[in-house]
Amino acid sequence: MEKIRIGIIGCGSIAKHRHMPEYHANSGTIIAAVCDIAEDRLQGFAELYHAKAYTDYKELLADADVDAVSVCTPNYLHAPISIASLNAGKHVLCEKPMATSKEEALEMIEAAHKNGKKLMVAHNQRFVPSHKKAKELIEKGEAGKIYSFRTAFGHGGPEGWSADGKESWFFKKDQAFIGAMGDLGVHKTDLLRYVLGEEFAEVGAFVETSAKKNADVDDTAVCILKTESGVIGTLAASWSYVSKEDNSTIIYGEKAILRLEDDPVNSLIVQFANGDTVKYELGGIQTNDEGGQKSSGVINHFVDCIVNDQEPAIPGSEGMKSLEVILAALESSETKQIVKIN
Structure with missing residues:
Protein backbone atom coordinates (compact mmCIF):
# COMPACT_ATOMS: atom_id res chain seq x y z
CA MET A 1 0.00 0.00 0.00
CA GLU A 2 1.10 3.54 -0.75
CA LYS A 3 2.45 5.42 2.26
CA ILE A 4 0.56 8.51 3.36
CA ARG A 5 2.72 11.56 2.69
CA ILE A 6 2.73 13.98 5.61
CA GLY A 7 3.51 17.69 5.73
CA ILE A 8 4.50 19.20 9.10
CA ILE A 9 3.61 22.89 9.42
CA GLY A 10 5.52 24.44 12.31
CA CYS A 11 8.76 22.80 13.49
CA GLY A 12 8.75 23.77 17.18
CA SER A 13 8.90 21.47 20.20
CA ILE A 14 5.60 19.62 19.77
CA ALA A 15 6.54 18.76 16.17
CA LYS A 16 10.07 17.78 17.18
CA HIS A 17 9.14 15.61 20.18
CA ARG A 18 5.77 14.20 19.14
CA HIS A 19 4.60 14.55 15.55
CA MET A 20 7.83 13.95 13.62
CA PRO A 21 9.16 10.94 15.58
CA GLU A 22 5.71 9.34 15.74
CA TYR A 23 5.06 9.69 12.00
CA HIS A 24 8.61 8.45 11.39
CA ALA A 25 7.90 5.38 13.56
CA ASN A 26 4.59 4.66 11.78
CA SER A 27 5.12 2.24 8.90
CA GLY A 28 2.20 3.73 6.97
CA THR A 29 3.55 7.28 6.66
CA ILE A 30 6.46 9.22 5.30
CA ILE A 31 7.32 12.81 6.25
CA ALA A 32 7.32 14.38 2.78
CA ALA A 33 7.54 18.08 3.65
CA VAL A 34 8.31 20.37 6.57
CA CYS A 35 7.54 24.05 6.93
CA ASP A 36 8.76 26.75 9.33
CA ILE A 37 9.58 30.44 9.13
CA ALA A 38 12.89 29.79 10.97
CA GLU A 39 15.11 28.54 8.15
CA ASP A 40 17.92 27.11 10.28
CA ARG A 41 15.46 25.01 12.29
CA LEU A 42 13.65 24.00 9.11
CA GLN A 43 16.75 22.78 7.27
CA GLY A 44 17.78 20.55 10.16
CA PHE A 45 14.46 18.69 10.09
CA ALA A 46 14.36 18.57 6.27
CA GLU A 47 17.76 16.83 6.30
CA LEU A 48 16.87 14.52 9.18
CA TYR A 49 13.71 13.22 7.48
CA HIS A 50 14.79 13.70 3.83
CA ALA A 51 11.79 15.98 3.38
CA LYS A 52 11.13 19.00 1.19
CA ALA A 53 11.57 22.30 3.02
CA TYR A 54 9.12 25.22 2.79
CA THR A 55 9.15 28.57 4.58
CA ASP A 56 5.61 29.39 3.36
CA TYR A 57 2.83 26.97 4.29
CA LYS A 58 0.83 27.97 1.19
CA GLU A 59 3.61 26.53 -0.97
CA LEU A 60 3.54 23.30 1.02
CA LEU A 61 -0.24 23.10 0.55
CA ALA A 62 0.22 23.51 -3.21
CA ASP A 63 2.46 20.40 -3.19
CA ALA A 64 0.41 17.56 -4.69
CA ASP A 65 2.75 15.06 -3.00
CA VAL A 66 1.35 15.90 0.44
CA ASP A 67 -1.76 13.96 1.54
CA ALA A 68 -2.15 15.16 5.14
CA VAL A 69 -0.69 17.79 7.45
CA SER A 70 0.02 18.32 11.12
CA VAL A 71 -0.58 21.92 12.18
CA CYS A 72 1.96 22.62 14.95
CA THR A 73 2.06 26.42 14.82
CA PRO A 74 1.32 29.07 17.45
CA ASN A 75 -2.36 28.96 18.46
CA TYR A 76 -3.55 31.99 16.46
CA LEU A 77 -2.57 30.23 13.22
CA HIS A 78 -4.29 26.89 13.97
CA ALA A 79 -7.61 27.80 12.35
CA PRO A 80 -6.43 29.73 9.27
CA ILE A 81 -3.82 27.10 8.36
CA SER A 82 -6.15 24.17 9.07
CA ILE A 83 -8.90 25.71 6.92
CA ALA A 84 -6.44 26.42 4.08
CA SER A 85 -5.13 22.85 4.34
CA LEU A 86 -8.60 21.29 4.22
CA ASN A 87 -9.50 23.51 1.26
CA ALA A 88 -6.31 22.32 -0.44
CA GLY A 89 -7.59 18.74 -0.07
CA LYS A 90 -5.36 17.66 2.81
CA HIS A 91 -6.39 15.76 5.93
CA VAL A 92 -5.54 17.77 9.08
CA LEU A 93 -4.27 16.90 12.53
CA CYS A 94 -4.34 20.17 14.48
CA GLU A 95 -2.66 20.86 17.79
CA LYS A 96 -4.76 22.12 20.69
CA PRO A 97 -6.47 24.45 21.38
CA MET A 98 -7.91 24.01 17.88
CA ALA A 99 -8.84 27.67 17.50
CA THR A 100 -9.16 31.00 19.31
CA SER A 101 -12.96 31.26 19.04
CA LYS A 102 -16.03 29.13 18.48
CA GLU A 103 -16.52 30.86 15.10
CA GLU A 104 -13.07 29.73 13.94
CA ALA A 105 -13.73 26.19 15.17
CA LEU A 106 -17.02 26.07 13.24
CA GLU A 107 -15.25 27.25 10.08
CA MET A 108 -12.71 24.44 10.48
CA ILE A 109 -15.46 21.83 10.93
CA GLU A 110 -17.29 23.20 7.88
CA ALA A 111 -14.10 23.11 5.76
CA ALA A 112 -13.50 19.44 6.69
CA HIS A 113 -17.10 18.56 5.86
CA LYS A 114 -17.15 20.49 2.58
CA ASN A 115 -13.90 18.92 1.36
CA GLY A 116 -14.59 15.42 2.64
CA LYS A 117 -11.34 15.37 4.66
CA LYS A 118 -10.44 14.26 8.19
CA LEU A 119 -10.01 16.92 10.87
CA MET A 120 -8.62 15.69 14.18
CA VAL A 121 -7.56 17.69 17.24
CA ALA A 122 -4.49 16.37 19.09
CA HIS A 123 -6.04 15.80 22.52
CA ASN A 124 -3.66 13.06 23.63
CA GLN A 286 3.46 10.41 28.32
CA THR A 287 5.38 13.48 29.47
CA ASN A 288 7.35 15.97 27.46
CA ASP A 289 10.49 15.17 29.46
CA GLU A 290 10.89 11.76 27.93
CA GLY A 291 11.70 13.19 24.54
CA GLY A 292 8.66 11.40 23.23
CA GLN A 293 9.92 7.81 23.29
CA LYS A 294 6.48 6.82 24.40
CA SER A 295 3.88 7.17 21.67
CA SER A 296 1.03 9.53 22.44
CA GLY A 297 -1.36 7.41 20.37
CA VAL A 298 -2.55 10.52 18.54
CA ILE A 299 -0.52 10.12 15.35
CA ASN A 300 -1.26 6.41 14.95
CA HIS A 301 -4.98 7.02 15.43
CA PHE A 302 -4.99 9.85 12.87
CA VAL A 303 -3.18 7.66 10.34
CA ASP A 304 -5.56 4.73 10.96
CA CYS A 305 -8.55 7.01 10.36
CA ILE A 306 -7.16 8.09 6.98
CA VAL A 307 -6.27 4.52 5.94
CA ASN A 308 -9.62 3.05 7.02
CA ASP A 309 -11.71 6.12 6.15
CA GLN A 310 -13.09 6.47 9.68
CA GLU A 311 -14.12 9.50 11.69
CA PRO A 312 -11.38 10.38 14.23
CA ALA A 313 -12.12 9.90 17.95
CA ILE A 314 -11.52 13.63 18.43
CA PRO A 315 -12.99 15.33 15.35
CA GLY A 316 -13.44 19.10 15.10
CA SER A 317 -16.79 18.96 16.90
CA GLU A 318 -15.16 17.39 19.98
CA GLY A 319 -12.25 19.84 19.91
CA MET A 320 -14.74 22.70 19.76
CA LYS A 321 -16.72 21.50 22.79
Whole structure:
Protein backbone atom coordinates (compact mmCIF):
# COMPACT_ATOMS: atom_id res chain seq x y z
CA MET A 1 0.00 0.00 0.00
CA GLU A 2 1.10 3.54 -0.75
CA LYS A 3 2.45 5.42 2.26
CA ILE A 4 0.56 8.51 3.36
CA ARG A 5 2.72 11.56 2.69
CA ILE A 6 2.73 13.98 5.61
CA GLY A 7 3.51 17.69 5.73
CA ILE A 8 4.50 19.20 9.10
CA ILE A 9 3.61 22.89 9.42
CA GLY A 10 5.52 24.44 12.31
CA CYS A 11 8.76 22.80 13.49
CA GLY A 12 8.75 23.77 17.18
CA SER A 13 8.90 21.47 20.20
CA ILE A 14 5.60 19.62 19.77
CA ALA A 15 6.54 18.76 16.17
CA LYS A 16 10.07 17.78 17.18
CA HIS A 17 9.14 15.61 20.18
CA ARG A 18 5.77 14.20 19.14
CA HIS A 19 4.60 14.55 15.55
CA MET A 20 7.83 13.95 13.62
CA PRO A 21 9.16 10.94 15.58
CA GLU A 22 5.71 9.34 15.74
CA TYR A 23 5.06 9.69 12.00
CA HIS A 24 8.61 8.45 11.39
CA ALA A 25 7.90 5.38 13.56
CA ASN A 26 4.59 4.66 11.78
CA SER A 27 5.12 2.24 8.90
CA GLY A 28 2.20 3.73 6.97
CA THR A 29 3.55 7.28 6.66
CA ILE A 30 6.46 9.22 5.30
CA ILE A 31 7.32 12.81 6.25
CA ALA A 32 7.32 14.38 2.78
CA ALA A 33 7.54 18.08 3.65
CA VAL A 34 8.31 20.37 6.57
CA CYS A 35 7.54 24.05 6.93
CA ASP A 36 8.76 26.75 9.33
CA ILE A 37 9.58 30.44 9.13
CA ALA A 38 12.89 29.79 10.97
CA GLU A 39 15.11 28.54 8.15
CA ASP A 40 17.92 27.11 10.28
CA ARG A 41 15.46 25.01 12.29
CA LEU A 42 13.65 24.00 9.11
CA GLN A 43 16.75 22.78 7.27
CA GLY A 44 17.78 20.55 10.16
CA PHE A 45 14.46 18.69 10.09
CA ALA A 46 14.36 18.57 6.27
CA GLU A 47 17.76 16.83 6.30
CA LEU A 48 16.87 14.52 9.18
CA TYR A 49 13.71 13.22 7.48
CA HIS A 50 14.79 13.70 3.83
CA ALA A 51 11.79 15.98 3.38
CA LYS A 52 11.13 19.00 1.19
CA ALA A 53 11.57 22.30 3.02
CA TYR A 54 9.12 25.22 2.79
CA THR A 55 9.15 28.57 4.58
CA ASP A 56 5.61 29.39 3.36
CA TYR A 57 2.83 26.97 4.29
CA LYS A 58 0.83 27.97 1.19
CA GLU A 59 3.61 26.53 -0.97
CA LEU A 60 3.54 23.30 1.02
CA LEU A 61 -0.24 23.10 0.55
CA ALA A 62 0.22 23.51 -3.21
CA ASP A 63 2.46 20.40 -3.19
CA ALA A 64 0.41 17.56 -4.69
CA ASP A 65 2.75 15.06 -3.00
CA VAL A 66 1.35 15.90 0.44
CA ASP A 67 -1.76 13.96 1.54
CA ALA A 68 -2.15 15.16 5.14
CA VAL A 69 -0.69 17.79 7.45
CA SER A 70 0.02 18.32 11.12
CA VAL A 71 -0.58 21.92 12.18
CA CYS A 72 1.96 22.62 14.95
CA THR A 73 2.06 26.42 14.82
CA PRO A 74 1.32 29.07 17.45
CA ASN A 75 -2.36 28.96 18.46
CA TYR A 76 -3.55 31.99 16.46
CA LEU A 77 -2.57 30.23 13.22
CA HIS A 78 -4.29 26.89 13.97
CA ALA A 79 -7.61 27.80 12.35
CA PRO A 80 -6.43 29.73 9.27
CA ILE A 81 -3.82 27.10 8.36
CA SER A 82 -6.15 24.17 9.07
CA ILE A 83 -8.90 25.71 6.92
CA ALA A 84 -6.44 26.42 4.08
CA SER A 85 -5.13 22.85 4.34
CA LEU A 86 -8.60 21.29 4.22
CA ASN A 87 -9.50 23.51 1.26
CA ALA A 88 -6.31 22.32 -0.44
CA GLY A 89 -7.59 18.74 -0.07
CA LYS A 90 -5.36 17.66 2.81
CA HIS A 91 -6.39 15.76 5.93
CA VAL A 92 -5.54 17.77 9.08
CA LEU A 93 -4.27 16.90 12.53
CA CYS A 94 -4.34 20.17 14.48
CA GLU A 95 -2.66 20.86 17.79
CA LYS A 96 -4.76 22.12 20.69
CA PRO A 97 -6.47 24.45 21.38
CA MET A 98 -7.91 24.01 17.88
CA ALA A 99 -8.84 27.67 17.50
CA THR A 100 -9.16 31.00 19.31
CA SER A 101 -12.96 31.26 19.04
CA LYS A 102 -16.03 29.13 18.48
CA GLU A 103 -16.52 30.86 15.10
CA GLU A 104 -13.07 29.73 13.94
CA ALA A 105 -13.73 26.19 15.17
CA LEU A 106 -17.02 26.07 13.24
CA GLU A 107 -15.25 27.25 10.08
CA MET A 108 -12.71 24.44 10.48
CA ILE A 109 -15.46 21.83 10.93
CA GLU A 110 -17.29 23.20 7.88
CA ALA A 111 -14.10 23.11 5.76
CA ALA A 112 -13.50 19.44 6.69
CA HIS A 113 -17.10 18.56 5.86
CA LYS A 114 -17.15 20.49 2.58
CA ASN A 115 -13.90 18.92 1.36
CA GLY A 116 -14.59 15.42 2.64
CA LYS A 117 -11.34 15.37 4.66
CA LYS A 118 -10.44 14.26 8.19
CA LEU A 119 -10.01 16.92 10.87
CA MET A 120 -8.62 15.69 14.18
CA VAL A 121 -7.56 17.69 17.24
CA ALA A 122 -4.49 16.37 19.09
CA HIS A 123 -6.04 15.80 22.52
CA ASN A 124 -3.66 13.06 23.63
CA GLN A 125 -5.15 12.57 27.11
CA ARG A 126 -7.87 10.34 25.70
CA PHE A 127 -5.24 7.80 24.68
CA VAL A 128 -3.65 7.46 28.15
CA PRO A 129 -4.30 3.90 29.45
CA SER A 130 -5.47 5.00 32.93
CA HIS A 131 -7.92 7.46 31.39
CA LYS A 132 -9.37 4.85 29.03
CA LYS A 133 -9.71 2.38 31.90
CA ALA A 134 -11.42 4.96 34.14
CA LYS A 135 -13.95 5.74 31.42
CA GLU A 136 -14.66 2.03 31.01
CA LEU A 137 -15.17 1.52 34.78
CA ILE A 138 -17.50 4.53 35.04
CA GLU A 139 -19.52 3.37 32.01
CA LYS A 140 -19.88 -0.09 33.61
CA GLY A 141 -21.22 1.54 36.78
CA GLU A 142 -18.29 0.45 38.97
CA ALA A 143 -18.15 3.88 40.62
CA GLY A 144 -21.93 4.29 40.81
CA LYS A 145 -23.32 7.80 40.51
CA ILE A 146 -20.52 10.35 40.04
CA TYR A 147 -20.64 13.20 42.55
CA SER A 148 -17.55 15.32 41.91
CA PHE A 149 -13.99 15.49 40.60
CA ARG A 150 -10.80 17.47 40.71
CA THR A 151 -8.23 17.65 37.97
CA ALA A 152 -4.95 19.51 37.57
CA PHE A 153 -2.41 20.01 34.84
CA GLY A 154 0.57 22.06 35.86
CA HIS A 155 4.31 22.34 35.33
CA GLY A 156 7.00 25.00 35.40
CA GLY A 157 5.94 26.57 32.12
CA PRO A 158 6.74 26.52 28.41
CA GLU A 159 10.18 28.09 28.81
CA GLY A 160 11.45 24.65 29.83
CA TRP A 161 9.83 23.00 26.84
CA SER A 162 9.27 25.45 23.98
CA ALA A 163 11.84 25.70 21.19
CA ASP A 164 12.25 29.43 21.94
CA GLY A 165 12.51 29.19 25.73
CA LYS A 166 11.67 32.43 27.54
CA GLU A 167 11.10 34.16 24.18
CA SER A 168 8.41 31.66 23.26
CA TRP A 169 5.20 32.62 21.45
CA PHE A 170 3.39 30.87 24.32
CA PHE A 171 3.79 34.04 26.40
CA LYS A 172 2.56 36.47 23.72
CA LYS A 173 -1.14 37.10 23.65
CA ASP A 174 -1.24 38.10 19.96
CA GLN A 175 0.15 34.64 19.05
CA ALA A 176 -1.03 32.39 21.88
CA PHE A 177 -4.38 34.13 22.58
CA ILE A 178 -4.56 32.18 25.87
CA GLY A 179 -1.93 30.88 28.29
CA ALA A 180 -1.96 27.91 30.65
CA MET A 181 -5.72 27.52 30.15
CA GLY A 182 -5.29 26.89 26.42
CA ASP A 183 -2.03 24.99 26.73
CA LEU A 184 -3.00 22.69 29.61
CA GLY A 185 -6.56 23.42 30.73
CA VAL A 186 -8.12 22.45 27.40
CA HIS A 187 -6.52 19.00 27.71
CA LYS A 188 -8.37 18.49 30.97
CA THR A 189 -11.75 19.79 29.78
CA ASP A 190 -11.42 17.29 26.95
CA LEU A 191 -10.40 14.50 29.34
CA LEU A 192 -13.29 15.17 31.75
CA ARG A 193 -15.86 15.28 28.93
CA TYR A 194 -14.45 11.96 27.69
CA VAL A 195 -14.21 10.17 31.05
CA LEU A 196 -17.51 11.44 32.49
CA GLY A 197 -19.33 10.98 29.19
CA GLU A 198 -21.26 14.24 29.37
CA GLU A 199 -21.02 17.93 28.57
CA PHE A 200 -20.35 20.86 30.86
CA ALA A 201 -23.19 23.32 31.38
CA GLU A 202 -21.70 26.01 33.65
CA VAL A 203 -18.27 27.41 34.44
CA GLY A 204 -16.88 29.80 37.03
CA ALA A 205 -13.19 30.69 36.96
CA PHE A 206 -10.34 32.78 38.31
CA VAL A 207 -7.68 33.25 35.65
CA GLU A 208 -4.49 35.09 36.66
CA THR A 209 -1.00 36.00 35.49
CA SER A 210 0.98 35.65 38.67
CA ALA A 211 4.17 33.69 37.97
CA LYS A 212 5.54 34.86 34.63
CA LYS A 213 7.03 38.34 34.32
CA ASN A 214 7.34 38.13 30.53
CA ALA A 215 3.76 36.98 29.85
CA ASP A 216 0.61 38.82 28.80
CA VAL A 217 -1.43 35.61 29.01
CA ASP A 218 -2.68 33.61 32.01
CA ASP A 219 -0.27 31.32 33.84
CA THR A 220 -2.47 30.12 36.71
CA ALA A 221 -6.17 29.33 36.57
CA VAL A 222 -8.71 27.55 38.73
CA CYS A 223 -12.16 26.72 37.37
CA ILE A 224 -15.29 25.29 38.90
CA LEU A 225 -17.24 23.18 36.43
CA LYS A 226 -20.74 21.71 36.47
CA THR A 227 -21.94 19.04 34.05
CA GLU A 228 -25.42 18.83 32.59
CA SER A 229 -26.37 16.16 35.13
CA GLY A 230 -24.99 18.17 38.05
CA VAL A 231 -21.54 16.65 38.62
CA ILE A 232 -19.33 19.43 40.01
CA GLY A 233 -15.59 19.76 40.33
CA THR A 234 -12.47 21.85 39.91
CA LEU A 235 -9.90 22.18 37.17
CA ALA A 236 -6.53 23.82 37.81
CA ALA A 237 -4.20 24.72 34.95
CA SER A 238 -0.85 26.27 35.71
CA TRP A 239 2.64 27.15 34.54
CA SER A 240 3.62 27.93 38.14
CA TYR A 241 4.27 24.42 39.53
CA VAL A 242 8.00 24.56 40.21
CA SER A 243 8.58 20.88 41.09
CA LYS A 244 7.46 17.89 39.07
CA GLU A 245 4.48 18.04 36.74
CA ASP A 246 1.01 17.40 38.14
CA ASN A 247 -1.28 15.68 35.66
CA SER A 248 -3.70 14.04 38.07
CA THR A 249 -7.46 13.58 38.12
CA ILE A 250 -9.59 12.26 40.97
CA ILE A 251 -13.20 11.25 40.45
CA TYR A 252 -15.49 10.82 43.46
CA GLY A 253 -18.42 8.45 43.01
CA GLU A 254 -21.07 6.79 45.11
CA LYS A 255 -19.29 3.40 45.14
CA ALA A 256 -15.67 4.36 44.57
CA ILE A 257 -12.99 7.01 44.23
CA LEU A 258 -10.85 6.78 41.08
CA ARG A 259 -7.35 8.26 41.28
CA LEU A 260 -5.87 8.79 37.81
CA GLU A 261 -2.14 9.54 37.40
CA ASP A 262 -2.04 10.47 41.07
CA ASP A 263 0.52 7.84 42.10
CA PRO A 264 3.99 7.42 40.55
CA VAL A 265 3.62 3.62 40.17
CA ASN A 266 -0.07 2.83 39.87
CA SER A 267 -1.54 4.95 37.11
CA LEU A 268 -5.07 4.16 38.28
CA ILE A 269 -6.10 3.41 41.87
CA VAL A 270 -9.73 2.58 42.65
CA GLN A 271 -10.73 2.90 46.30
CA PHE A 272 -14.11 1.27 46.85
CA ALA A 273 -16.61 2.33 49.51
CA ASN A 274 -16.46 -1.20 51.00
CA GLY A 275 -12.76 -0.77 51.80
CA ASP A 276 -11.31 -2.67 48.83
CA THR A 277 -8.57 -1.04 46.78
CA VAL A 278 -7.65 -2.05 43.25
CA LYS A 279 -4.38 -0.79 41.76
CA TYR A 280 -3.65 -0.75 38.03
CA GLU A 281 -0.11 -0.46 36.70
CA LEU A 282 -0.97 0.57 33.16
CA GLY A 283 2.17 2.49 32.27
CA GLY A 284 2.43 6.20 33.01
CA ILE A 285 1.18 9.16 31.09
CA GLN A 286 3.46 10.41 28.32
CA THR A 287 5.38 13.48 29.47
CA ASN A 288 7.35 15.97 27.46
CA ASP A 289 10.49 15.17 29.46
CA GLU A 290 10.89 11.76 27.93
CA GLY A 291 11.70 13.19 24.54
CA GLY A 292 8.66 11.40 23.23
CA GLN A 293 9.92 7.81 23.29
CA LYS A 294 6.48 6.82 24.40
CA SER A 295 3.88 7.17 21.67
CA SER A 296 1.03 9.53 22.44
CA GLY A 297 -1.36 7.41 20.37
CA VAL A 298 -2.55 10.52 18.54
CA ILE A 299 -0.52 10.12 15.35
CA ASN A 300 -1.26 6.41 14.95
CA HIS A 301 -4.98 7.02 15.43
CA PHE A 302 -4.99 9.85 12.87
CA VAL A 303 -3.18 7.66 10.34
CA ASP A 304 -5.56 4.73 10.96
CA CYS A 305 -8.55 7.01 10.36
CA ILE A 306 -7.16 8.09 6.98
CA VAL A 307 -6.27 4.52 5.94
CA ASN A 308 -9.62 3.05 7.02
CA ASP A 309 -11.71 6.12 6.15
CA GLN A 310 -13.09 6.47 9.68
CA GLU A 311 -14.12 9.50 11.69
CA PRO A 312 -11.38 10.38 14.23
CA ALA A 313 -12.12 9.90 17.95
CA ILE A 314 -11.52 13.63 18.43
CA PRO A 315 -12.99 15.33 15.35
CA GLY A 316 -13.44 19.10 15.10
CA SER A 317 -16.79 18.96 16.90
CA GLU A 318 -15.16 17.39 19.98
CA GLY A 319 -12.25 19.84 19.91
CA MET A 320 -14.74 22.70 19.76
CA LYS A 321 -16.72 21.50 22.79
CA SER A 322 -13.53 21.28 24.84
CA LEU A 323 -12.50 24.75 23.63
CA GLU A 324 -15.90 26.20 24.56
CA VAL A 325 -15.35 25.31 28.22
CA ILE A 326 -12.06 27.24 28.19
CA LEU A 327 -13.64 30.24 26.44
CA ALA A 328 -16.40 30.22 29.08
CA ALA A 329 -13.76 30.16 31.84
CA LEU A 330 -12.09 33.26 30.36
CA GLU A 331 -15.44 35.01 30.12
CA SER A 332 -16.26 34.09 33.71
CA SER A 333 -12.97 35.46 34.97
CA GLU A 334 -13.50 38.73 33.11
CA THR A 335 -17.17 39.23 34.01
CA LYS A 336 -17.01 37.75 37.55
CA GLN A 337 -20.13 35.75 36.64
CA ILE A 338 -20.92 32.07 36.27
CA VAL A 339 -21.08 31.43 32.51
CA LYS A 340 -23.56 29.01 30.92
CA ILE A 341 -22.38 26.95 27.98
CA ASN A 342 -25.01 26.49 25.28
